[in-house]
Amino acid sequence: MIGSANPVAGIKVLHKALNVLETIRGSAAGLGLADVSRRIGLPKPTVYRILSTLEARGYLDRREDGRYRLARRLTQEPDQASVEEVLRCVARPVMQALADSCKETVNLGVLDGSEVTVIETIESPHAVRMSSKVGNRRYLHSTALGKVILADLDESEVLRFVRRKSLPRLTPKTIADVDQLLEELRKVRQQGHAMDNQEHEPDGRCLGAGIRGVGGRVVGALSISGPAHRMTRPYVRSLLPHLLEACEAISAELRRRW
Structure with missing residues (x-):
């Protein structure tokens, strides 16, 4: 049911995703999975799920070398x-x-x-x-x-x-x-x-x-x-x-x- 989800858990996940975005935004060259995991102190599997979701939704671009950058739609004039x-x-x-x-x-x-x-x-x-x-x-x-x-x-x-x-x-x-x-x-x-x-x-x-x-x-x-x-x-x-x-x-x- 729509009202059965745990709002606190949802907010925690949102905070983690925003931390990932802000961390990547601070690197002009982009960051890989290990870099993001180390900088925000989250396990690699957790970070990987967040990165994959943000990429699938169009908020991150993944380079050929495995590094992630903010998607162009977030940085373009x-x-x-x-x-x-x-x-x-x-x-x-x-x-x-x-x-x-x-x-x-x-x-x-x-x-x-x-x-x-x-x-x-x-x-x-x-x-x-x-x-x-x-x-x-x-x-x-x-x-x-x-x-x-x-x-x-x-x-x-x-x-x-x-x-x-x-x-x-x-x-x-x-x-x-x-x-x-x-x-x-x-x-x-x-x-x-x-x-x-x-x-x-x-x-x-x-x-x-x-x-x-x-x-x-x-x-x-x-x-x-x-x-x-x-x-x-x-x-x-x-x-x-x-x-x-x-x-x-x-x-x-x-x-x-x-």
């Missing part, structure tokens, strides 16, 4: 949040059509500090696929989404990102040299698209292109990703026109609305 909501709304049906056509995972990403964050995703129906979810944060230099975003920036801005995050080598093919990255970005600008050739994950490839708003600046990026054994060079070439068409459709609708 209202104008920024509304812009991204429009972008997601416009992009979603186009992404669905693209995913239905290519049968691979389609991601929509935006610049978030020194990383790219996935704000919408449609996963491949294949059992073996590149998995993704909204809120995933990824490096700029190792992903097709990130390269597209970096390529729209001035070289001085790119160097600032590099100094802030460095260029960690995630796989043997990751670009970890500044000059090599700058050359890669020149190619992206010239070609109008970017490729992650097993640079972020050793068994995955990803093709990305930019979405442009008013003034022609990149406001987001769209990508198609899949296992390397399916994302062969001929198949990637066949996907490119469809990806570019999708990006242009989203860009045109954004310009119309804005």
